Amino acid sequence: MISRKLLLRILSILCFQGVLMGQDHYNKTISVQALKEDVRILRKNLEDVHPGLYAYHTKEAFDDAFNALDMELNQPLTALGFYRKLLPILPMIANNHTKINCPLSYDRAMADTLPRFPFKLYYHEGRLFVHRDASDEQRIEPGSEIKSINGDTTEYILQKMMSNATTDGFNTSLPYFAISAVFSKYYGYYFGTPQTFEITFVNINGELEKVEIKGLTAKVLNKRRKNAIGYKMK
Numbered sequence: 001m002i003s004r005k006l007l008l009r010i011l012s013i014l015c016f017q018g019v020l021m022g023q024d025h026y027n028k029t030i031s032v033q034a035l036k037e038d039v040r041i042l043r044k045n046l047e048d049v050h051p052g053l054y055a056y057h058t059k060e061a062f063d064d065a066f067n068a069l070d071m072e073l074n075q076p077l078t079a080l081g082f083y084r085k086l087l088p089i090l091p092m093i094a095n096n097h098t099k100i101n102c103p104l105s106y107d108r109a110m111a112d113t114l115p116r117f118p119f120k121l122y123y124h125e126g127r128l129f130v131h132r133d134a135s136d137e138q139r140i141e142p143g144s145e146i147k148s149i150n151g152d153t154t155e156y157i158l159q160k161m162m163s164n165a166t167t168d169g170f171n172t173s174l175p176y177f178a179i180s181a182v183f184s185k186y187y188g189y190y191f192g193t194p195q196t197f198e199i200t201f202v203n204i205n206g207e208l209e210k211v212e213i214k215g216l217t218a219k220v221l222n223k224r225r226k227n228a229i230g231y232k233m234k
Contacts, residue, residue, distance in 0.1 A: 025107035026080040035073045035082055040067065042086070046093075056094040056170070059091050066094060070128040079103040084190065087164035095218065096168045102189055114193040115215025120225075122182035128154050130201070133225045139211045141204050148200040152191070185223075 043066050046053055052064070069085065077085065087098050101107075110116065119136040121128045128146045135140075146154055158179070165175035179186050195211045 018165055023183065026103040026109070027078045029076045029078055030082055031076055032073055035077060037085075038069060038082075039069060039073065042089075050093070050095075050098065052095060053093060055183075058091045062092065065089065080106050084164075088191075090166045091163065095169050095172065096166050099166055106188075110188050111218050113217060114139065114188065115195055116193065116218055116221060117149070117187050117197055118184070118213060118216045119227065121180050121183045123158075123176045126155070126158070128158070128180070128183070132225070135213045136220050137211065137213050139209075140199065140201055143204045145202045146199060147202060147208070150188070150191070150194060150198050157187070157191070160190055164190060195213075216224065 006128075046062075049204055058136040065088070070084065077093055083100065083102055083106075090100060096152050118133070119130050119140065120133045120134070123129075129146045130146065132142060148154060149157060152160075161219050162172065162175055162177050162188065165172075165179070166177055193215065197215060198210065199213055200208065200210045202208055
């Protein structure tokens with residue numbers, strides 16, 4: 001009998017190697033027909049192979065989600081845009097071994113040339129605080145609370161990230177830890193990699209401030225953080 005672990009490994013190979021991972025550039029446009037076909041294959045493989053697909057949500061809920069996704073795919077998308085459309089399926093499956101990978105070209109660009117959010121944050125009771133400022137500007141002290149980034153509130157950013165996160169059941173401890181540990185990577189996945197970040201924050205004196213911070217590449221940030229034990233930007 002095939003073990004559950006092996007089934008999940010097979011599933012990850014079957015499901016996520018279609019047009020999404022096959023694109024040579026994350027901004028390359030994919031036709032509506034190709035998008036819908038990849039969703040059809042993904043759905044079939046999940047239904048045929050996944051041993052715990054309906055452990056946390058009913059078949060009817062999955063049918064509704066996939067039917068809604070099919071209706072949303074009414075115009076071409078980039079590989080990155082398609083990836084973002086697929087992500088809400090993950091919390092429904094609620095299995096940390098089942099993942100949808102970001103387009104490889106985007107992961108490589110984020111690790112090389114694209115600007116990243118230059119702060120290490122930590123999550124505490126629904127709020128985000130600065131642990132380390134690695135920016136050029138050095139305007140936000142550790143312990144300051146981030147209130148918004150580029151017009152999006154912290155609450156909205158966290159809700160967006162969590163609504164797309166891979167979890168084990170309804171346990172949110174690991175996703176929140178992962179979000180705070182590599183926040184800039186998750187921000188890039190869900191919100192993009194702008195050249196600058198307009199940040200509203202409450203400083204350590206309780207005063208509300210707003211600053212504009214330049215994004216930096218992962219290579220620059222890793223060089224600045226080389227003395228931080230065990231830390232490397234993913």
